[in-house]
Amino acid sequence: MKIAYFPGCCYETSAREYDVSTRAVCRHLGIELVEPPDWNCCGSTPAHSTDRLLALAMAARNLAQVEEMGLAEVTASCALCYQRLALTQAELAENGELLAEVNRLTGRPYRATVKVRPVLDIIAGLGEEEFRSRVVRPLNGFKIAAYYGCLLVRPSKTKVDDPENPQMMDRVLRLAGAETVDWTHKTECCGASLAISNEEVVVRMVARIIKAAALAGADCIATACAMCHFNLDIRQEKVSRLLGKKYSLPVFYFTQLLGLAMGLNPKEVCVHTHFVDARPLVKKII
Amino acid sequence: MQQAIALPGGSARFCAEVEEISGQDVRRCYQCGKCTAGCPLAFTMDLAPNQVMRMVQLGMENEVLNSQAVWLCAYCLTCTVRCPRQISVGDVMDGLRILARQKGILGSGRGRRVALFNESFLASVKRLGRLYEFGAMLLYNLKSGRLFQNADVGLKMFLRGKLKLGTTRVKKIAEMRNIFKQRLPAVRQEREGVRR
Numbered sequence: 263m264k265i266a267y268f269p270g271c272c273y274e275t276s277a278r279e280y281d282v283s284t285r286a287v288c289r290h291l292g293i294e295l296v297e298p299p300d301w302n303c304c305g306s307t308p309a310h311s312t313d314r315l316l317a318l319a320m321a322a323r324n325l326a327q328v329e330e331m332g333l334a335e336v337t338a339s340c341a342l343c344y345q346r347l348a349l350t351q352a353e354l355a356e357n358g359e360l361l362a363e364v365n366r367l368t369g370r371p372y373r374a375t376v377k378v379r380p381v382l383d384i385i386a387g388l389g390e391e392e393f394r395s396r397v398v399r400p401l402n403g404f405k406i407a408a409y410y411g412c413l414l415v416r417p418s419k420t421k422v423d424d425p426e427n428p429q430m431m432d433r434v435l436r437l438a439g440a441e442t443v444d445w446t447h448k449t450e451c452c453g454a455s456l457a458i459s460n461e462e463v464v465v466r467m468v469a470r471i472i473k474a475a476a477l478a479g480a481d482c483i484a485t486a487c488a489m490c491h492f493n494l495d496i497r498q499e500k501v502s503r504l505l506g507k508k509y510s511l512p513v514f515y516f517t518q519l520l521g522l523a524m525g526l527n528p529k530e531v532c533v534h535t536h537f538v539d540a541r542p543l544v545k546k547i548i
Numbered sequence: 549m550q551q552a553i554a555l556p557g558g559s560a561r562f563c564a565e566v567e568e569i570s571g572q573d574v575r576r577c578y579q580c581g582k583c584t585a586g587c588p589l590a591f592t593m594d595l596a597p598n599q600v601m602r603m604v605q606l607g608m609e610n611e612v613l614n615s616q617a618v619w620l621c622a623y624c625l626t627c628t629v630r631c632p633r634q635i636s637v638g639d640v641m642d643g644l645r646i647l648a649r650q651k652g653i654l655g656s657g658r659g660r661r662v663a664l665f666n667e668s669f670l671a672s673v674k675r676l677g678r679l680y681e682f683g684a685m686l687l688y689n690l691k692s693g694r695l696f697q698n699a700d701v702g703l704k705m706f707l708r709g710k711l712k713l714g715t716t717r718v719k720k721i722a723e724m725r726n727i728f729k730q731r732l733p734a735v736r737q738e739r740e741g742v743r744r
Binding site: 272274276278300301302303305306307308309310312313315316319320323367368369370416417418449450451453454455456458460461466467535 | 569588589591592620622623624625626628629636638642645646649658661662664665666667669670673677678679680681685688692697698701704705708709710711712718719720723724726727728730731732
């Protein structure tokens with residue numbers, strides 16, 4: 263399987279573990295990822311908060327490149343990039359006039375043919391048998407709170423699973439031998455887009471999520487979003503200070519956990535660069 | 549007995565403007581409050597989401613556009629997927645941010661900080677075609693006048709190799725600049741004189 267891959271602007275920095283582990287797992291599964299040659303920022307929250315056509319054009323310039331590559335599908339690891347590309351695709355596919363207007367802005371004639379899928383959807387779509395056969399190092403003893411955040415499950419035009427109680431990530435993690443907990447904050451917003459501007463607000467939002475995961479008995483959190491991961495990982499010291507209780511739940515990308523289960527070594531999926539040290543937990547299965 | 553309450557002049561105009569830019573039928577809202585009940589940011593907002601909806605219906609333009617609430621909305625869309633009237637409240641909020649920017653209103657306090665962050669982010673993307681995290685953070689600190697905020701976060705990132713000091717630019721940057729040139733003049737930069 264060959265599919266276009268949109269790494270997103272944070273792939274070398276705050277979201278490095280996601281990029282590294284996504285590429286490693288896909289390589290292992292025989293999924294060939296190809297970067298569009300001159301991709302740009304998806305526009306993110308600031309673009310759609312500022313001007314609708316600006317946001318659409320920024321995402322469409324990337325989609326047009328996928329079409330130029332002759333590929334039918336594009337995936338993004340970052341859930342925010344996924345949502346921007348997928349929403350743009352949905353809007354342009356149903357509105358010819360808008361498509362023409364956006365094409366005039368980008369100077370790249372896009373025909374709105376590209377399907378946008380998050381990495382989670384692609385991996386979950388592999389099929390149970392195929393998946394089981396790949397697991398050589400089951401995640402025995404991992405109790406995981408699968409955290410979906412906002413962008414994969416809302417709005418309904420682009421969601422890949424139920425907005426209130428999604429199961430897609432739970433399913434693949436269980437197939438990999440882990441236990442996943444039932445908990446209350448699976449799709450509660452972590453506030454990452456406000457982290458730079460209003461950190462004190464965001465620490466309170468992250469605190470609720472970390473507390474809920476711990477209360478459900480989880481010993482770590484799995485995410486499928488670059489924004490969520492960074493936010494939940496880096497802010498636990500401040501959460502501990504706010505709540506007057508020490509919290510240090512390792513936060514993984516689901517791709518890191520799957521990579522470990524498939525026999526990749528911890529360095530290959532980059533578990534050594536988290537803010538909350540994930541290595542003691544990983545040692546359980548190595 | 550039927551009594552009509554006269555609304556201030558121009559109220560219908562503002563509501564229509566919001567409906568046009570957001571693509572949402574704001575007048576369908578019947579104030580059940582579900583958007584506010586599920587909003588993860590309602591605790592820090594000066595106006596609750598359902599109040600914003602009602603005030604748009606009533607044409608209270610100044611109050612709504614100058615609120616912090618419209619900027620504190622993180623577009624998580626919990627309200628949107630739960631609204632029993634199928635209104636995307638998140639898109640109404642997005643439309644209000646766009647309108648506020650067009651009118652040169654950046655709000656105050658926490659809300660203003662979000663608006664300044666958005667500007668810093670887009671300035672970085674306009675220059676390089678991609679986000680340069682370190683540059684956008686520095687620019688935001690300058691714009692908001694709090695030079696050393698987030699320094700602890702930046703240092704932690706640096707120590708983990710997650711802060712890049714060099715930049716990567718899109719090859720055909722002229723294409724990106726062209727998009728910005730055509731779309732951003734529509735956004736009037738805030739001047740002290742236009743603030744309400």
